[in-house]
Amino acid sequence: MSESPKHGWRPGAAKKEHIDALAASGATVSDAGNVDEKPGVSLIASAWKRLRRDRIFLIGLTITIIFVLVAIFAPLIAPHDPTKPIPELIAKVRRQTNPIPGPEPGFPLGADDRGRDLLSRLIVGSRQTLIVCVFATIFSLLGGLILGTLAGALGGWVDSLVMRVVDILLSIPSLLLAFSVAAMAARPSQWTVIIAISIAYLPVFARLLRGSMLAQRHSDHVLAARALGVKRGAIVFRHMLPNSVGPVIVQATLVLATAVIDAAALSFLGLGNPDDRQPEWGQMLGKAQEYLADYPHMAFYPAACIIVVAFGFTLMGESLREALDPKSRR
Known part of the structure; x- marks a missing residue:
């Protein structure tokens, strides 16, 4: 057969070269179809x-x-007691007409209207914020797992x-739903904020898990387990749930972000812990609105x-x- 006028390529040339390379390598017929075995890589390892x-x-x-470490070691990191006024700052307030002491040596951010170190209150307030967002996410995740599994x-x-x-709860904006739940509490506290945010985000986890489990219901390994006579409980908890919980865990990291904002919003509106001896960022933001102009x-x-x-x-x-979504992998 004549060569191509453009590149001199002949049909079957690549296949012939491949065969010649195998012959030169000393491969035998018994090696045909064999592939090098390599250890498999889990989804988590591949994502990491x-x-x-x-x-x-x-x-x-x-x-x-950094946020978690600061929250955990807040009492050790804070340079001053966030609950007690600093005497020298109080004296400065009394000598001047300025109700808010500004930054000075030993107090880089100044103090609040009661003479308490602002930096120390921010550091200790990170712990309250972490507690609220973590517990709210955990409770909403557990509730969503129960409803989604059912x-x-x-x-x-x-x-x-x-x-x-779930549709009824999703029809209400999350912040409005959390505000309504927190407003029903007899006395506002940190736990009312946690419960309110948990209820607001519970339907998100429930619907996401339910969709994942419906997709797993007709998968090959579930159908095979049913054909072998495996009980429904074993199929759900050993096959369907472990393969469906991945997107829910990822969603939990995103809920942590929105929980921080919603917790601050509820505390800002006065629905959080009213005791300012336990500072929290949203609470501090609400107290600051009185002095926002100056x-x-x-x-x-x-x-x-x-x-x-x-x-x-x-x-x-x-x-x-x-990283965990196969459709978005590069």
């Missing part, structure tokens, strides 16, 4: 391999780690009943902390979702 090269994820992870595993009227309740830094510092922490959780959650 991509995440550790993702700058966005590393930035979010760094912010989150709806996705049982189906029928159970699925219809659970999903109608002393905007009182509101700037807690607002900046809220924004940075929520931003860190968001970066980490979005990167984690992309």
Whole structure:
């Protein structure tokens, strides 16, 4: 057969070269079809391999780690007692007409209207913010797992009943729903904020898990387990739930970010812990509105902390979702 006028390529030339290469390597007929066995890589290991090269994820992870460490070791890091007025700052307030002491040596951010060190209150307030957002996320995750498992595993009227309740909750904006739940409490406290945020985000987890479990219901390994006579409980908890919970865990990292903002909003509106001896960023932001016109830094510092922490959780959650989602892998 004549050569191609353009590139001199002949049909079957590549196949012939491949055969010649195999012959030169000494391969035998028994080696045909064999492939080199390599250890498999789990989904988590594969995701981590991509995440550790993702700058966005590393930035979010760094912010989150710093926030968690500051919250855990807040009493040791805070330079002063956040609940007690500093005598020298109180004296300065009395000598001047300025009700808010500004920054000075030993007090880099100044003090609040009661002479308490603002930096110490921000550091200790991170602990209250962490407690609220973590417990709210955990409670909403557990509630969503229960409802989503019931709806996705049982189906029928159970699925219809659970999903109608979830649809009603989803029809109300999350912050408005949390505000309504917190407002029904006889006395506002930190736990009313936690419960309110948990109820607001519970339907998100329930619907997400239910959708994942419905997709798993008709998968090959579930059908095979049914054909072998495996009981429904074993199929749900050993096959369907473990393979459906991944997207829910990723969603939890995103809920952490919104929980920080919602907790601050509820505390800002006066529905959080009224005792300012336990500082919290949203509570501090609400107290600062009285002096916002003349002393905007009182509101700037807690607002900046809220924004940075929520931003860190968001970066980490979005990167984690992309790493675990097969459709978005590069």
